[in-house]
Amino acid sequence: MPVMGDDGITVTIANESDIVTARQMGRALSEQVGFQGSDLTIIATAISEIARNIVTYAQRGEIVLRPVTANSRRGVVVVARDDGPGIPDIARAMQDGYSTGKTLGLGLPGARRLMDEFEIQSEVGVGTIVTMRKWLRR
Template sequence: MANEAVVTINTDADVVAARQKGRELATELGFVSTDSTLLATAISELARNIIRYAKHGEILIAPVQSGDRVGITVVARDKGPGIANIPLAMQDGFSTSGGLGLGLPGVKRLMDEFHLVSDANTGTTVTIKKWKR
């Protein structure tokens, strides 16, 4: 099975690097092109949030298997200030006018699974999964 990759996120160029890594792995695993695009876009948003709110962090991109299913899991981790109001951050305004403007409801819509852990002491970890169709 393909290898996992960790991309350190420090600058805006790393956002591009992270999403390209995601697309590479998706292509390698035989994802349909649309799903590769959805995955790359979600990674881009998560990487962007790291730079904007935490300055530094990392994104792990790894293949996952569950029974017959093959997929990709992405873990975006930072030690930033954390999200004070998670329900508000997940509130869907379907645009920047609603929620906190983190784009997290949008990322959730792009993916099959979405998990968010955040607090002021440890920072924020977003875990997303996309299964191959």
């Protein structure tokens, strides 16, 4: 169940139905922030991609969704955190079509293209943190 707190909405990701929850929550929050139309689908899709990576590679993790304001711009930030196996070669994982999990290999690079900002930190044996932001167009 998603938990709402001062620092945003936290959705625990442990199976495929949690991906749907994270996606729906992200969409609802983005709508509150002021995003419309295809941007909502784009943010939801990006959340879906990184949530799916958690289920596929780390089995368990969480996604935190928060509204952000910086330099009078408004937007949403999505943080995906897991303590899974980590990614040995981030540069490669960010390439289109590279996958160790028999998928299209578009999750990380695709999510980066969908969002405005994308950061990834990963350490083998420790876990992975993906932070992505999308800003409202003025």
